[in-house]
Amino acid sequence: MSTITDVARVAGVSVATVSRALRGLDRVSPATRRRVLEVAEELHYVASPTATSLASGRTRVVAVVAPFLSRWYFATLVSAIEKELRAHDHHAILFDLEDETFDSRLPLTQNMLWKRVDGVISLDVAMVPDEVELVDRLGLPLVAIGSPVPGRPFVGIDDRAAMRTAVEHLVALGHERIGYIGVVPQNVAHVRAPQDRLASFLATMDDRGLEVPDGWVLGSDWTADAAARDCADLLSGPDRPTALVAASDEMAIGVRETARRLGLDVPRDLSVVGIDDFMLSEVLGLTTVRQDVTAQGRAAAALLLQALGEDPPAAPAELVVPTELVVRESTAAPAAVAPTPL
């Protein structure tokens, strides 16, 4: 493969001129620019990104860090980010911080970032002070999705509002006996949504003057499998809720399945609502509060690109993407209020 020196030689100019011509800088005569372009084409010249990076100090790659990578929400974000970056001649390098255990994650290190990336996009990772300081020390712009980092651009949804929408949908249908699934252990401090959604559930119930009995607020690791198990006791007992709100659609799917196995009809005997509008929610007829994950990924990438650009904005943007209730077949009035709605 040819280098800038080859191009300079056959075009009969200096490497400096080739560099300028190829990058579209001014102060190159149209004629020599044309010539250089021609020769570069001929030789299939592509600048070495590593040499360019060393000389310019910019890598044109951004770190995408996430606590999990294989889950729908994260994979969707990554896909959107990668496309937006590539459209602007940047690239995404991945850091999956997932640990063996659900309740911890790997730390962000200098090794991952230093001279390797121009910026970082964090996907719902609640950064600890040391990590924020590291990113600062390295002078890297950071944009956060999902879990905000104080003082940095943020893209996400209003988790509290989303949860409130879900609960109020049930209340409007006439439900008063409502349970919750998606509580996460205290030490899972590295993602924020679980905390906000739970807090909002409790607050909304309280606002409505609705009691939440002991044992109706269930823990889960946010997978469908676990949720299916975690709600089994509550749903098989005699004193069960008429509706269960899940902090995510994947959990809602697990709940719905367990209900069916126990012989409960959804929604007649149990209403189920989630948050996300997960890939399978539509086909499964799940009522949910939709968030547009692709839009969030794209917006975050655009913000980072902007921070990397000519005139970065002074104040950090805060983009709260709206959510929307999507009513499908997993919710209905409770049987007591409207007997046998089917």
Add this chain to the structure above:
Amino acid sequence: MSTITDVARVAGVSVATVSRALRGLDRVSPATRRRVLEVAEELHYVASPTATSLASGRTRVVAVVAPFLSRWYFATLVSAIEKELRAHDHHAILFDLEDETFDSRLPLTQNMLWKRVDGVISLDVAMVPDEVELVDRLGLPLVAIGSPVPGRPFVGIDDRAAMRTAVEHLVALGHERIGYIGVVPQNVAHVRAPQDRLASFLATMDDRGLEVPDGWVLGSDWTADAAARDCADLLSGPDRPTALVAASDEMAIGVRETARRLGLDVPRDLSVVGIDDFMLSEVLGLTTVRQDVTAQGRAAAALLLQALGEDPPAAPAELVVPTELVVRESTAAPAAVAPTPL
């Protein structure tokens, strides 16, 4: 941040010595190595990857290319690959080749690869000759997952065997009226599994002397949503199969849902089987032929690392990961053979 020159200065040695000491090369006295390590630690020195790359010619990053990124299979692969690479001090850069339309993808270009990566892992992308030649010309090792590239290391499952297992499971249960969903348009030549699975379905049915009526082999774009729609006509007609095999679990889930909506009991009125053991297959009780996607990703990364290592293997490895029938609740003997199995 400090450079190798800083470390050399305060350690009182040359940069060459620092370089050797830090990389663990021999021909450095234990004493000076210790000293260099100390100073490097003190100064929080981390070598600039871009400078190292330019000097050494190796980037320690590998390109991961995929026709989609947000789907379960691909996201799971990416996660496994990234972890394996990072454990060996390498990194993954992503290329999502997804196009606007389902039936095409973006091409792999020199821009993506040249001097940017040391090798490439392709996730089920059936490469065209131009792309293979490009990778060759750039001297990059390539390992393929899912769709083999002739002469290159390959990791995947035996798609034909997997499909045969699914079909024979149904036949063993007594099914004779079996349909198929997952045919893809002719021009979708960039992924291989659809072709192999269809061919194997047809071949197995033929082996068993079973007819496949016109209209019982259905097209779909391999999403659950589409599959749910695509099978609706067949399942609502009077002359319908007793079992449907889906080329993927996601489609199987769509089929199962449509069947239920039409008032058909699964498995009593319709057996459904898929391939994958998708994230939600267990909780949904779907019978499937399981493949271990994480193992495939990890193995592919290991093979690439090996190709990048000291003594790369002469012959390209071919790793066919076994698949396994997992019988759950979506399949049973057809009603005619064993009436009302529930």
Add this chain to the structure above:
DNA sequence: CTGAAAGCGCTTACAG
């Protein structure tokens, strides 16, 4: 065992 020097392939003031 250690250092001086060339080289990796670009970009970027600085002259002209």
Add this chain to the structure above:
DNA sequence: CTGAAAGCGCTTACAG
């Protein structure tokens, strides 16, 4: 508008 030269921060023979 164009070129010569320094510099980005490492690695790698080559001497010693």
